[in-house]
Amino acid sequence: MGADREGSVRHRSGRAVAYTVCGAVLLAGCASMPDSGDLRDVESTPRQDTGVRVFAMPPADDAQPSEIMQGFLEALTSDDPQYDTARKYLTADAARTWRPEASATVLANGPSVVSGQQPGGRDPIDSLTYVLTGSRVARVDARQAYVPESGAYNKKVHLTKDAKSGQWRIDSLPRGVVMGKSDFQRNYTPVNKYYLASGTRVETTGQPVAVADPVFVRSKVDPMTQVVRSLLAGPTSWLEPVVRSSFPTGTALQKGVSGLTPDDQNGLTVPLSGNISRIGSTKCTEMATQLLFTLRNLTPTLESVELQGPGKQRLCTLTAERAESTAWHASAQSPEFLYFLDGKHRLVRLPTGSSGTSAVPVPGPLGEEGGKELQSVAVSRDEHTVAGVDAEGKSMYVASMASSGSLGDAVVTSRGATPDDRLTTPSWDVRGDLWVADRDPRATKLYVLEQGAGKPVEVGIPDLPGRIRDMRVAADGVRVALVVEKKDGKQSLLIGRIEREDKPGEHPAVVELRSAAPDLEQITAMAWAGDSRLVVAGLEQEGVHQMRYVQVDGSTLDGPAPAALSGVKAIAASEDERVPLVAYSKDDGIVRLPSGAQWQKVDKDGMAPVYPG
Structure with missing residues (x-):
């Protein structure tokens, strides 16, 4: 323990013995x-x-x-x-x-x-x-x-x-x-447990929505069994108010169970105790889905889970493929297109898997020649609808990407004095709700439009420590990332929990803000890049600009950061980590970072790149 300096340990004779992997x-x-x-x-x-x-x-x-x-x-x-x-x-x-x-x-x-x-x-x-x-x-x-x-x-x-x-x-x-x-x-490794969002379902399919709940377990002390026990014990205190578990209260691993390990077919049997003998098939399938999502996060090769009750009673078996159809989670969704604004401020797109650079205008009024010039955009999760903020940052419009669509009136407007004091880039969740913030320093506000339509509803943020400079809602619709600027000019990346009231007339609220990047004091761009992580470009205290991944709980991630890129003004990332990272640099325009490669230019005149969300 102690100074955390590699190679500085003093080894004392007789106090330690080293063994190979077979021992200790x-x-x-x-x-x-x-x-x-x-x-x-x-x-x-x-x-x-x-x-x-x-x-x-x-x-x-x-x-x-x-x-x-x-x-x-x-x-x-x-x-x-x-x-x-x-x-x-x-x-x-x-x-x-x-x-x-x-x-x-x-x-x-x-x-x-x-x-x-x-x-x-x-x-x-x-x-x-x-x-x-x-x-x-x-x-x-x-x-x-x-x-x-x-x-x-x-x-x-x-x-x-x-x-x-x-x-x-x-x-x-x-x-x-x-x-x-x-x-x-x-000694410890981060793992995402998965629960289901309370009262939230996917707009298009009606599926329940899986929400990642990051925890740390001891990495070499039977981690799979640890993670199962942690999942059964329930969500962390911060996330608990907005998620549910399909496991009945009191469900636990059977007494004496340890060393949970997949078999040679990559299947895992989980013996459970508690009030589970008469659970229905739907409930059992959701339980197995929570387990599969959680354990595949720890052991990606896991293919199936069988839940057993007392006396080896088989409750249900679920494959990874069936789990994906039982509940929706963002990291399993691969976007069809990358979107950005071209040199004429039209919305264009490229197939996600394409290595080409020839983007084409999207169907609908925001991709038409001579249409509304835009500053930023957000594309719905189903890639059918787009929200765009005009070039002055004053007004936000919502339009279909159908070729016959038309552009209606602005759905949100700002009275900020300059473009930097007006509307942020908008953001969609899987419920189909549309979020945007007004950066006006006289009255900074966060708005949500249910299903991207109707009158914008102001979202309460009782503990907001400054004014909002940027925001991105998580795909699951229960968390939001905010860049908040305090009076001294320093900025913080904060994660808030979104609570919705069932009572008529009650507005949603963002509560219990917590820091996701405590050592950054300026944030120039950010995007969700996984079920519980974001990619951020910013400045450390007395440091240099950098781009890196951060966890929503503020922990430091192992592994390499994205390759350095100067002048980053916007980032596009997908929760599907196989999809290339994309950025807008004032020096290079739109660039992308395929896995194992260097940054590649896509469009010198392009700006404001986004994936759906």
Whole structure:
């Protein structure tokens, strides 16, 4: 644990033994303990290969307090399923009451350890206090949700010497575990659980809508079983008000079940307990769909799930193909076309799978020669309707992409003084609802038009910390991404939960805003690029412009960022990650980034690229 510096661990003779993938790696002595109370970093274990497991050593006989602290902190970063080795550093009472699953606190570096004695003071000879300190990065709560945090971390750990055995042990400590960022990245992996949006169905098919709920599980401690237990336990607190689970309350894995693994046909059997014996086929199919979507996110080769009740009673079996028809989720939908505005500000399109650059005007009034000049557009999820904001940013129009369609009156207007103070790029969800924000600093507002028609309804945002500069609604219709500018000019990328009231006259609201990119202070472009991630172009504090992927919970993603591109003003991305990323650069026009390739020019004079949504 500790300083998170690759290659900086001090290996102590006799404290660690390394094995190959067939065995384990015992954690090296890596915590630097103060003998005189000076503050020192606790160095972090280097990231291990995914095939290697790490286990800690139990306390040695007659271990000194500093060694007890060192060994305990090492044990917190091991792959010990129940933290049995860590408990050996505790007294019997402390081991019984300690709850490591309550939370995981992530520090920028591993915890530093300092003696808690005051200058000139003395603890009893059989009692010592240490203080763990560091800079907070995040916390994973009891529901495994990642929550960004900041500020100082200071927690006391008390040790006592047993009168009979003469052994030092920890008798008072914080709940949960604590570790540095690199240890966290080695020990935990992000996974999307899937639930169903409450009261929301696809406009065209009537299917229920699957919503991703990102959590973190320990990556080498039976992750598949962990994820199933987490799914059955219910959604995270933030998402819970707007989703439902098809699993009856109290459903759990049968007692003693562990090591869930697909068979040689890539099928998985999940033995369940609870009030499930008489569930109907529709409910069972939805349950299996939630499991398949969740587990394929962890194990993409999974092809089927069978749910079993007590006594190996077969409840239902579902294939991946049937799951896709049972519930809709965005990452399984591949857009037919890429859309953008050409040099004449007409809406044109290219087939998504095409490597060509010859775009053609879309049918309907917004693609016609000499029609309304546009600044930005959004195409409905079914690719039948388009919303366009005029070149001045004042008015938004909605039109069919049928060749016989006509352009009616504006459906939303802004009174902002300049184009930058008027309407944002609009956005569609799978319900068929159309969203747009007015950036007028005198009255910034978010609007929704149900099914893209009728009178715009103002959406309440009770905790909005500034004015909206940009917005994109998630495909599922229960989350929205907002770029918000505060009075000091700094910007934040915030994710809000969309709550809709069933009562007549009640307007929807966006609540519990949370940061998705805490270290960015300027955002020039963003788009949804997965069920729970976005791609963002922006500026770090005192940094340079960059483009990268971010998770909706604010966690840092492993893996490469998109190739660098200067002057990015707009980004088009699909939740289907196989579809090329597209951007608008003032230097290069429309460019796209096929997988494994460099940016390629598409249209020098084009602008405002979008995929459906």
